[in-house]
Amino acid sequence: MTNRLLALLALLALLACALLCAPAALRAQDPRLDARLDARTRDAVVGLIDSVRAEGIPSEPLVQKALEGASKHADGARILAAVHKLAGELGDARAALGASSTDAEIIAGASALHAGIPPAALARMRASRAHGSLTVALAVLSDLVARGVPGDTATTVISALTNAGAPDAELLQFQQGVERDIAKGATPAAALGVRAQSAFPRAAAPRTP
Secondary structure: OOHHHHHHHHHHHHHHHHHHHHHHHOOOOOHHHHHHOOHHHHHHHHHHHHHHHHOOOOOHHHHHHHHHHHHOOOOHHHHHHHHHHHHHHHHHHHHHHOOOOOHHHHHHHHHHHHOOOOHHHHHHHHHHOOOOOOHHHHHHHHHHHHOOOOHHHHHHHHHHHHHOOOOHHHHHHHHHHHHHHHHOOOOHHHHHHHHHHHHOOOOOOOOOO
């Protein structure tokens, strides 16, 4: 199992943890932040967390981002800047995916935005699967872009798969196939094209308009 696949699975695990941990762990004063941040940084982070939660945006990722900064011995200004950036990505993901999106989808969407995928692409993904979770599809999309596949092309292909009713397991198999082809020497775009042609044997690989 490759490092990137492990990273993809780790992202999915983080999403699950965020959903399970958030109700119990996030309070006005999170003891995890009390123990790791100086008082000024903690108060600023907590204030941002409270604001985000009031808007219905998942806030556990912000706690994790602050703790990550603390573990790297970043100063308070850098920690707060990173938390602010993530809060913006979470807000943008929710706006693009819709207010009815789950916390896991919003977190995965924020990860996609961080990878360089534009909000409009998230909206296209939502349109491709109006009902049902997009969490795995968004994680796969982020992984493909991180491997060098052009964002528009990756969005077009993954949207086509979800629109065709491909289950999450099939999306993960698709991602693994692209990964193997890249490892054998194919360019990211070519690897995606070959796998797309296999997924849609009656038509050419979907093209970005």
